[in-house]
Amino acid sequence: MATLPPYPTYPDGPVDGGVLRHPHWWQRRWVRYGALITLLALSGLVILALVRQQTGTEGFLVGLALAVLPVPLLVAAFRWLDRVEPGPWRNLVFAFAWGACAAALIAIVANSFATRWIATTTADPNGADTLGATVIAPFVEESAKAAAVLLVFLFRRRDFTGIVDGVVIAGVTATGFAFTENILYLGTAFGTDQMSGGRGLASVTAATFFVRVVMSPFAHPLFTVLTGIGFGITALSAERQRVRRLLAPLGGLLLAMGMHAMWNGSAKFGEYGFFAVYAAFMAPAFGLLTWLVIWTRQRELRTVREELPAYAVAGWLGPVEPFVLGSLRARRLAREYAGHHFGKEAARSVAEYEAFATSVAFLRHRGRRGRAGADFIVRERELLCALWARRAVARPALEYAARVTAPVAPAMAPPVWHGHGYAPPHGVPLYGVPQHGPAAPYPGYNPYRR
Template identity: 75%
Template sequence: MATSPPPYPPYPSYPPDPAGRGLRHPRCWQRRWVRYWALGTLLALSGLIILALVREQTGTEGFLVGLGLAVLPVPLLIGAFRWLDRVQPGPWRNLLFAFAWGACAAALIAIVANSFATRWIATADPSSADTLGATVIAPIVEESAKGAAVLLVFLFRRRDFTGIVDGVVIAGVTATGFAFTENILYLGTAFGADRLSGGTGIASVTAATFFVRIVMSPFAHPLFTVLTGIGFGIAAFSGERGRVWRVVVPVAGLLLAMGMHAFWNGSSTFGQYGFFAVYGMFMVPAFGLLTWLAVWTRQRELRAVREELPAYVFAGWLGTVEPFVLGSMRARQIAREYAAYHFGKPAGRAVAEYEGYATTLALLRRAGRRGRAGAGFVGRERELLTELWNRRELVRPALDYAARTAAPRGRRGPAGFAPPLYGPPGWYEAPMPYPAYNPYRS
């Protein structure tokens, strides 16, 4: 008598509890909705306070002018960090938290702490209070306040924080929010100074401030804080064994961020052309180097996808073309566009989710093979495989089409279209011809 194939390919079961204990109910403060409510309330109160403080210093008109000018680089920076995170995109809630923390909580901490410290220094040495405040106090306070957001995501959203790219994205978005609020303050204050002095046009203080902060160095704050994010990213894939390493590297990243921030703030004390010298000889090369590092890390993640996923092909979880498709940004995009065009936007989102889960699975397997996955490896692997399996029928046509389209001419792709070597019989059918994707067809 024939038996039906199992619904899933075999995978390891959950490890038993050696003590035989059951599940414990979380305490009140451990419940997710309580943490979300408390965090949302904290950010909302911080936002209201920082709004009142900035408006008090700039005036209503200056605040509106500063807001309109400061928002200009925000979409560009957020889009750049989101593009960098396309291989394994993190949830939007993490980015919203990071931006809100930078714009509200970190900005409030910086304004209050910097003002208090500068006034305290002025009581002892009024002549050097502003210089010490800009080159010593501000870098320490601001980078610590921004780095707190990276620490919180690292501790409480650990599943979404798997490597350097995640650290760069969270740190960069946090610093973008901080720079947004700071630019409102500086531009609004400059506008108020122009109203008092009658300055207009290119010679105005507002135009000069806009050129320096928005045109020349919109990446300054993200560049500083990204060093902290890289430190946490290195700690993320170091695993549970290197506990000292997981503390030392983030602290080193934070200290580097403070040092770069102090060097940048102190450029005005290096002479008439000190600012431009530091900008051209230090900031631009550092920006290029960190950009290269982030892009190289993203390519490394794609290579991990191509190297680790074939194991799941042999087990019957994935189709033979999927490591090739999921390891190519071009093939991924083709698959998403094909699914959205033929089956609607929900199908396009399902393909994007499938790509994200598969990337997370590949990175998890690489960490497990290197002994860095931790005790929750089996459960997390099972969860990711289940998510992929539940979407397989919807995304398979798009992945097959992307494999045929993105493969080099004259070749069927690196894995061909043969069924997997192992797995339940009949779960995979050879790809059928699907209609060609033509975005210009009416």
């Protein structure tokens, strides 16, 4: 989703009861961003030193070269899932950095400390390793990764509106975590081969690469996605559903820990335990979650087609735009048309137009179900004004896409002007939709009509 200007603010701080209050230095945005970047950078340097210490320089470089291979594919897959209302890249960058740096550092330190403490207490190193892998590691790692989802949910609430957003943030966070973990495992395997003389397909490095990168690159994302779904359910829940809003993320986190524990303990189930767990649980769960996310995305497109006609009737959108914006193929054709005839900037404007239109559709959908926040009117006005500013480029492109995809985008009957407002077609309420038409040549708000 393209970036919108923030709420109206004042240079020195918000107005509270007519009194201008100066924010404290720690409340300034650049201070928060600086602290976050510093934290992630320090975590990255420490985790880099720890991994290099365990693998050696040569092993670290080999592990890095092999671990980076699945990252672009996984990030592209999650970005593809987020095509209906794409979130800003800064959220994905934060999620990946948190997983690769902060979460990985927490996991390495906590897992090592807990395993060492259990071994010292029980005098059973083998039992400590087993307990650490099946109990401690899932709890620590999933909690550390879930922290990124929680932070985005709390501080980027506008960008976190449903299940798909939770899946994308959780999946990218886990991709970053798996990237760092794979460097450690592959680098250690390479060091083992250097000492034992292993080469080729029979080497430990090749076996580790096959298991972690070829067979199960989706393992960590699959676990953490369950947590993301829980937060997505909370985002879709009304404020009054407090129990559901609290239990959904907690339930998702517990499921993630349980699946992670089963995966880590699969090697203890016998010679073929790993393959049995992979075939019986991991692959079906991956297929089920993939279907769920794609079904959710299709439901989002249906929401766009159902909610936007009210804005078309009110004059904010063209007659066929709700149906074009509810089709991913038509959206792509509109961007390609704008880029081919008017350049990259026009294509970017069309993409932003599509994102803003989707956001206003979701906002209206939540508002009609009593799930919108107190900033509903302000947010709706921001989105509509952003649409209006891009209409000159976007509308010709969307009309072209409507002509090409006529079976997908059926024409909507144009609204009828009666001198006092647009008459909505049967079944399309205009309650809460700001009117814009011949009597109001500029975007503006009239009182809600009933």
